[in-house]
Amino acid sequence: MARERVVIVGGGIAGLTCAWHLSRTPELRERYEVELIEARGVPGGKLASTRDPEQGWRSLEHGLHVWFGFYENAFALVREVHERWRRPEGCPLQTWKDAFRPHSFTPIGRKVQGEVGWFPVQWPTNADEPGDGRVQLTGWGAVTQALSTFQTAVRVLLLKAGVPLPAKTRRPWRTGPLVAFEGLQLNDVDGLRSGLQALDRLIRPLVAPYTAENVDAHAAMALLEVGLAFFLGLLDPKWGVHEDWDLSRIDHLDFREWLIEAGGDPDVVKHWGGVKALYDTTFQVQEGRPSFAAGVAARVVIRVCTQYNGAVLYHLNAGMGEAVIAPLWEVLEDQGVRLRLGCRLVGLDRVELRPVEEPLLDWRGLRVWNEGVRLGDPTEEALSWEHLVLALPLPAHRGEAWLAALREDARFSRMLDAPSLVKTEAVQLWMPKTLEGMGWTRARPALVGWPHPMSIWADMSHLLPLSDTDARSLHYFCGPHRPGRDWEEQLDRRLGREWPDADWRLGERYHRVNEQGSELVVGSPPEAVKARLGPSSGHEKIWLAGAWTHNGLDASCVEGAVMSGMQAARAISGSPEEVVGEGFLWGAG
Numbered sequence: 001m002a003r004e005r006v007v008i009v010g011g012g013i014a015g016l017t018c019a020w021h022l023s024r025t026p027e028l029r030e031r032y033e034v035e036l037i038e039a040r041g042v043p044g045g046k047l048a049s050t051r052d053p054e055q056g057w058r059s060l061e062h063g064l065h066v067w068f069g070f071y072e073n074a075f076a077l078v079r080e081v082h083e084r085w086r087r088p089e090g091c092p093l094q095t096w097k098d099a100f101r102p103h104s105f106t107p108i109g110r111k112v113q114g115e116v117g118w119f120p121v122q123w124p125t126n127a128d129e130p131g132d133g134r135v136q137l138t139g140w141g142a143v144t145q146a147l148s149t150f151q152t153a154v155r156v157l158l159l160k161a162g163v164p165l166p167a168k169t170r171r172p173w174r175t176g177p178l179v180a181f182e183g184l185q186l187n188d189v190d191g192l193r194s195g196l197q198a199l200d201r202l203i204r205p206l207v208a209p210y211t212a213e214n215v216d217a218h219a220a221m222a223l224l225e226v227g228l229a230f231f232l233g234l235l236d237p238k239w240g241v242h243e244d245w246d247l248s249r250i251d252h253l254d255f256r257e258w259l260i261e262a263g264g265d266p267d268v269v270k271h272w273g274g275v276k277a278l279y280d281t282t283f284q285v286q287e288g289r290p291s292f293a294a295g296v297a298a299r300v301v302i303r304v305c306t307q308y309n310g311a312v313l314y315h316l317n318a319g320m321g322e323a324v325i326a327p328l329w330e331v332l333e334d335q336g337v338r339l340r341l342g343c344r345l346v347g348l349d350r351v352e353l354r355p356v357e358e359p360l361l362d363w364r365g366l367r368v369w370n371e372g373v374r375l376g377d378p379t380e381e382a383l384s385w386e387h388l389v390l391a392l393p394l395p396a397h398r399g400e401a402w403l404a405a406l407r408e409d410a411r412f413s414r415m416l417d418a419p420s421l422v423k424t425e426a427v428q429l430w431m432p433k434t435l436e437g438m439g440w441t442r443a444r445p446a447l448v449g450w451p452h453p454m455s456i457w458a459d460m461s462h463l464l465p466l467s468d469t470d471a472r473s474l475h476y477f478c479g480p481h482r483p484g485r486d487w488e489e490q491l492d493r494r495l496g497r498e499w500p501d502a503d504w505r506l507g508e509r510y511h512r513v514n515e516q517g518s519e520l521v522v523g524s525p526p527e528a529v530k531a532r533l534g535p536s537s538g539h540e541k542i543w544l545a546g547a548w549t550h551n552g553l554d555a556s557c558v559e560g561a562v563m564s565g566m567q568a569a570r571a572i573s574g575s576p577e578e579v580v581g582e583g584f585l586w587g588a589g
Contacts, residue, residue, distance in 0.1 A: 003030065003031060003032055003033040004031060004032050004033070004386045004387065005032075005033045005035070005384065005385050005386045005387070006022055006032050006033065006034045006035070006385065006386070006387040006388075006389065006572060007035050007036075007037065007383060007385040007387070007388050007389070008034065008035070008036040008037070008389040008391050008545075009037055009345050009388065009389065009390050009391060009392060010036075010037075010038065010045065010390070010391035010392030010518070010545075010546070011036060011037075011038030011040075011043030011044065011045065011339075011341070012043075012044060012045025012046065012047065012391060012392065012518065012546070012561065013044070013045060013047050013074075013324075013325075013558060013561045013562060013565070014045075014391045014545040014546045014547065014561040014562070014564050014565040014568075015036055015038075015045075015389065015391030015392070015545060015565065016036070016043070016325070016328050016329070016332065016565070017077060017545075017561070017562045017564075017565025017566060017569075018389050018391060018545050018565040018566070018568045018569045019034050019036050019332050019337050020077065020081070020328065020331075020332060020335075020565075020569075021565065021566055021569035021570070021573075021575060021576055022034050022569050022572065022573060023332065023335040023336060023337050024080075024335065025575075028573060028575065029335060029336050031573065032572075032573065033338075034336070034337045034338070035337070035338040035339075035340070036332070036337060036338070036339050036340070037340045037343035037344075037345065037351060038339075038340070038341050038342075038343065039342070039343065039344035039345075040341065040342070040518075041341050041342055041356045041359055041370075041373035041374070041375050042321070042341070042359060042369045042370075042373060043325055043329060043339075043341065043369075044320065044321050044324075044325040044369075045392075045518055046062050046063070046065075046514075046518070046519070046521070047062070047065060047320045047321065047324060047325055047558070048062055048320070048321050048325065048369065049061045049062070049319035049320045049321035049322065049325075049369065050319075050321060050368070050369045050370060050371035050373075051319065051322075051361070051363060051368045051369065051370070051371060051467075052371035052372060053361070053372075054372070055371075056467050056468040056469045057363055057368075057466075057467050057468050058428075058430070058467045058469065058510070059318070059319035059321075059322075059368075059463060059466065059467065060371055060428070060510055061319060061320065061426065061428065061476070062320075062426065062512075062514060062519070063424060063426035063476070063478040063514070064426065064456055064458050064460075064476040064477070064478045065316065065320050065558070066103070066313045066314065066315060066446065066458070067100065067130075067313065067314045067316075067558060067559075068303075068304055068308060068312065068313050068314075068557075068559070069102075069130050069307075069308025069309050069310050069311050069312050069313060069314065070130070070303045070304060070307040070308045070309070070559070070581075071130060071131075071557075071558060071559040071562075072130065072131060072132070072133055072134075072309075072559075072580040072581060073559060073562045073563050073566060073579060073580050073581070074131075074558045074559045074562040075096075075129075075130035075131030076131040076132075076133060076580075077328075077562055078096050078099065078131070078324060078327075078328075079096045079131045081096075081324075081327050081328050081331050082095060082096035082099065082327060083096075084331045084334070085327040085330060085331050086330070086334070087327070087365075088362060088365050088366070088367060089365065090364070090365035091365040091366060092317075092318070092364070092365055092366070092466075093317070093318065093323060093327075093366070098317060099316060099317055099318065099323040099324070100314040100315070100316060100317065100323075101314060101315050101316075101317055101462065102125065102310050102311030102313075102314055103311060103312075103313050103314060103315050103444075103446055104122060104123040104124075104125055104311050104312055104313075105120070105121070105122055105123075105442070105443040105444065105445060105446065106121045106123065106312065106313070106445070106446050106447070106448060107119060107120050107121060107442075107445050107446075107447040107448075108121055108273040108274055108277050108447070108448060108449045109273040109276065109277070109447065109448065109449030109450045109451070109455070110215075110218075110219070110272075110273045110449070111271060111273070116451065116494075117497075118273075118447055118449075118450075119215060119219050119273065120442065122443075123311065123312040125310060125311050126308075126309065126310065127310075128309035128310055129309055129310055130308070130309040130310055130314070131309075132309065133578075133580045134309075137307075137584070138245070139242070139244075139245025139585055140245070142245075142302055142306070142307075142584070142585060143231070143234060143245075143302075145302075145306040145307070146231075146301075146302045146305065146306050147231060148306075149305055149306050150223070150227045150230075150231070151199075153223060154203070154220055154223055154224055154227070157216050157217070157219050157220035157223065158203070158206075158207065158216075158217070158220050160216040161207070161210055161214050161216035161217035161220060162210070162214070162216075163206055163207055163210055163217060163220070164206070165206065189235050189242055192231075192235060193232060193235050196228055196231055196232055196235075197228075197232075199224075199228070200224065200228055203220075203224055204221075204224070207220055207221050207224075208221075221268075222268050222272040222274065223274065225264055225265050225268045225269075225272075226259060226264055226268060226269060226272060226274060226275060228263070228264075229259040229260075229262040229263050229264030229269070230259065230262070230264075230298070230301070232262050232263055233250070233258055233259065233261070233262030233263075234298070236262060244587045245585050245587065246295075246585070246586055246587035247294075247295035247296075247298050247299050247585045247586070248295045248586060248587075249295065250294040250295045250298070251293040251294060251295040251296060251526055251529050251530060252293075252294075252526050252530065253293075253294040253526060254290070254291055254292060254293070254294060254525075254526060255275075255278070255279075255292045255293070255294045255297035255298070256269050256270060256275065256290065256292075257294070258294035259275075273448075273449035274449070276290075276448075276449045276455075277448035277449035278292070278297060278300065278301065279292055280448055280449060280455040280456060280479060280480075281448060281456070282300070282521075282523070282524070282555045282556050282557055283422045283424055283479075283480050283521045283523060283556065284297075284422075284523050284524060284525070284555075285422055285480040285523065286419055286420070286422070286523060286525045287419075288482065291523065291525035291526070292523075292524055292525065293524050293525060293526045293528075293529040293530075293554070294526075295529075295585075296524045296529055296553070296554045296555050297524075297555075298585075299553065299554075299584065299585050300553070300555055302585070303553075303581070303584070313446065315446070315458070315460065315462070316463075317462065317463070318366060318463070318466055319368065319463075319466075321368065321369045322366045322367060322368045322369070325369070326360065326366075326367040326368070326369065327367075329360075330367065340353070341356040341359055342354035342355060342356040342375045342376070345383070345400075345402060346380065346401075346402065347383075347401070347402050348383075348388070348402050348405065349382060349383050349384070350380055350381070350382060350383055351380070351381060351383045352378045352379070352380055353378065353379050353380070353381055354375040354376050354377065354378045354379075355375070355376035355377075356373060356374075356375060356376070357373065357374055357376070358370055358373065359373050363466075364466065366466070385541075386541060387541050387542075387543065387572050388541065388542045388543070389542075389543045389544075389545055389568050389572075390537065390542065390543070390544055390545070391544075391545040391546055391565065391568070392518055392546065393517075393518055393520065393522050393546055393547075393548050394415075394416055394544070394546075394548070395415075395416055395417075395418070395420055395421055395520075395522055395548060396421060396517050396518055396519075396520045396522070397517060397518075398416050398417065403416065405539075406537060406538075406539055406542070409537070409538035409539060411531075411533060411538055412533065412537055412538045412539075414531045415531045415532060415533050418525075418527055418528035418530075418531040419525065419527065419528060420522045420523045420524070420525060420528035420548070421520045421521070421522060421523070422480055422481075422520060422521040422522070422523045423480065423481035423513065423514060423515040423520060423521075424478060424479070424480055424481055424513075424514045424519075424520075424521055425453055425454070425478065425479060425480070425481040425482075425487060425511075425512070425513050425514070426476070426477065426478040426511070426512055426514070427454065427476070427477040427478070427487065427491075427509060427510070427511045428460075428474065428475070428476055428477075428509065428510040428511075429474070429475045429477070429504060429507040429508070429509050430464075430469055430471035430473075430474055430507050430508045430509070431471055431472060431473045431474070431475065431502065431504070431506070431507040432470070432471060432472055432506055432507065433472050433473065433501070433502050434461070434472045434473050435459055435461065435473050437472065437473075437501065437502070438473070438499035438500075438501050438502035439498070439499050439500040439501040439502065440498060440499060444459040444461070445457065445458065445459055446458040446459075450479075450494060451490065451494070452479055452480065452482055452485065452490075453479045453480065453481065453482045453485045453487050453490060454477040454478065454479050454487055454490055454491060454494075455478075455479035455480075456476075456477065456478050456479055457475060457476070457477050458475070458476050459473065459474070459475055460474045460475065460476050461473040461474045461475075469508075471507070471508070477491070481513050481514070481515065487511070488505075491504055492504075521556045522546070522547065522548035522556055523556065524554055524555050524556070529554055532548070532549055532550035532554060533549060533550060534549060534550045534551070534567065535549065535564070535567045535568040535570075535571040536571065543568045543571055543572065544564070544568065545561075545564045545565045545567070545568040546561060546564055547560040547561040547564065549564045549567075551563040551564040551567060551582065552579065552581055552582030552583065552584065552586070553581070563579050563581070563582055566579045567579055567582070
């Protein structure tokens with residue numbers, strides 16, 4: 001029997017995931033002939049990273065990429081890929097665990113009485129491993145877990161602040177599946193709402209005298225303010241979220257707007273670093289203003305804070321391109337997938353092909369992507385398919401002529417035109433001093449919530465042994481690109497305070513602005529989220545995949561992209577049957 005021909009357009013993680021799930025078993029390989037085409041000379045999309053032999057083999061990244069501990073589908077993919085990968089001799093990544101390192105210290109930017117600084121956040125760890133596929137909670141169960149985490153965090157902050165708490169409040173709060181406060185059942189919505197209001201009345205007067213200069217007390221009050229608005233908003237009959245636990249009911253609102261309508265203090269909601277960090281992490285900015293659909297944001301909060309396995313987040317122990325993309329690329333080749341770089345779709349039945357020389361190089365046991373790859377002269381050829389998967393961010397390519405035919409579907413056209421694109425900016429600094437030598441006295445940070453444009457900073461010095469450099473520390477910065485905002489001036493202001501014993505300009509740097517095509521992030525503002533489509537494009541045999549689709553997270557991240565690739569593969573083949581978390585807080589309790 002002839003195999004069905006599937007062509008996947010786009011070599012980012014969504015397209016690669018789709019190819020994986022159409023070729024991972026002998027039975028699937030007998031059914032489908034899979035081809036993946038990527039216009040650039042290096043695959044990976046926003047996860048692409050390269051190395052330049054003429055620049056000390058440094059890893060050059062699209063930006064800072066971390067994997068959150070709740071990325072069940074993405075970790076499951078990597079775990080299986082690394083089991084199958086025929087790694088080079090001497091490869092430092094002998095298992096998937098060698099590719100990742102847990103990270104739990106995530107300072108959050110703050111501004112108190114006009115002074116800009118940061119607040120230390122140390123997340124607890126657990127004994128679980130990401131990728132086990134065990135994140136399946138009902139709406140009530142998820143809220144129970146989130147409420148327990150909220151209560152514990154407030155309590156810890158108050159104790160650190162030295163606030164004298166009543167004996168009953170000092171006792172650990174119970175965390176059973178139906179108990180948030182002693183004697184109060186979660187299925188009693190009115191009782192839960194009353195309990196939250198009682199907590200507010202108990203804590204607020206105790207903390208008020210301490211908040212002027214006490215950093216911990218100030219953070220406790222901000223968390224209390226935002227947390228109460230969050231949970232009271234979930235229980236407010238005005239939106240009816242608790243009726244079936246469908247957070248999409250509030251996606252017409254911006255997250256900050258929703259918190260304020262739910263009773264949150266506007267000044268705290270708009271300026272507290274904890275809320276700002278949520279927007280910054282997935283670049284939720286439109287036309288210079290924060291914009292994040294409330295239901296999507298609330299879902300992300302619950303997943304990040306309560307459903308991680310092992311650690312809250314994970315750094316890579318190599319470049320993203322060599323720890324994730326190269327192994328996946330080579331395993332796909334072993335599974336019979338035809339992979340073509342330099343191959344651009346110019347019509348639904350034609351491609352432009354440019355030959356690519358030496359995209360992969362060997363370096364210290366790693367397979368690395370060549371920064372100096374060259375594309376040859378273009379030629380055109382016909383393209384035939386029985387299934388076409390568009391796995392590139394279509395809103396970033398909305399002007400392509402081949403999209404015209406697909407625009408005949410009104411829903412597709414609405415999705416394509418919804419405002420959602422975000423330019424981003426990234427800097428890597430190789431410094432001649434260690435972090436401690438520059439005056440930083442705390443643990444290695446992954447800091448979020450700094451002022452723009454570089455609102456995120458992580459110390460990535462653990463990557464230095466994988467390059468030829470005399471640098472003593474390595475730092476990644478990123479954030480939404482703000483035209484007219486000088487990133488060097490911003491780093492002067494911030495790093496002069498955080499690195500008092502070093503001039504950051506003495507380091508070597510790699511700076512890039514991501515403003516073209518697939519480099520752009522597709523954000524999740526309310527109007528765009530409502531317009532998202534799932535794997536079906538509305539046209540027979542043409543499917544969609546990418547973090548920008550309606551996939552269960554609907555926020556720009558690795559997990560959302562992987563989920564969408566799985567969903568596109570399932571639409572074609574019926575496999576995989578389950579995508580972990582795709583129905584989480586989308587209704588039906």
